[in-house]
Amino acid sequence: DAGVTQSPTHLIKTRGQQVTLRCSPKSGHDTVSWYQQALGQGPQFIFQYYEEEERQRGNFPDRFSGHQFPNYSSELNVNALLLGDSALYLCASSLTRNEQFFGPGTRLTVL
Amino acid sequence: GQNIDQPTEMTATEGAIVQINCTYQTSGFNGLFWYQQHAGEAPTFLSYNVLDGLEEKGRFSSFLSRSKGYSYLLLKELQMKDSASYLCAVFFTGGGNKLTFGTGTQLKVEL
Numbered sequence: 693d694a695g696v697t698q699s700p701t702h703l704i705k706t707r708g709q710q711v712t713l714r715c716s717p718k719s720g721h722d723t724v725s726w727y728q729q730a731l732g733q734g735p736q737f738i739f740q741y742y743e744e745e746e747r748q749r750g751n752f753p754d755r756f757s758g759h760q761f762p763n764y765s766s767e768l769n770v771n772a773l774l775l776g777d778s779a780l781y782l783c784a785s786s787l788t789r790n791e792q793f794f795g796p797g798t799r800l801t802v803l
Numbered sequence: 804g805q806n807i808d809q810p811t812e813m814t815a816t817e818g819a820i821v822q823i824n825c826t827y828q829t830s831g832f833n834g835l836f837w838y839q840q841h842a843g844e845a846p847t848f849l850s851y852n853v854l855d856g857l858e859e860k861g862r863f864s865s866f867l868s869r870s871k872g873y874s875y876l877l878l879k880e881l882q883m884k885d886s887a888s889y890l891c892a893v894f895f896t897g898g899g900n901k902l903t904f905g906t907g908t909q910l911k912v913e914l
Contacts, residue, residue, distance in 0.1 A: 735890070
């Protein structure tokens, strides 16, 4: 049984560019949450998708958008990248309010 | 806000016991998780507390007092591999399946 998978593992972009990160949830899970984790900090909630809709959103600008597909996989898009967007982006999947299983993350570096 | 406070760093000796504390805003509390995160890796689930008391799981135990807005993670018989960041995360009412994380406690286990 595959756990949560994310791609790519690492990514380097320059300021102003756009990036798409991908996540496949654990088998049987229908809810995907995205978090941003800066170095030395705890993860910060970006948004959550359930039934292909954004259900919750954290304190992130509209440059951060997402999508959930019928197979429950999800994408995180970030437009007009800033240096401060450099972080580890974590995807977590869950079934209702249960333990959230985290993927290995995508390390994004913005130069 | 929904602040979650935990110490930034702790150091302990191999074979010893260490207690990592976490305090949080009691209003809207709906459950607390502890995660372990090794450098560069995804957080992994350790424990979930929703009722008062102690939950024991092998070398790790977690305690919750809802009236005091307080939890701790107790690690016994410390091993070098326990050196990691320990994240306290809370479900708040109205937050759906969204977790609010503390900044994490970096534990260093020494010989």
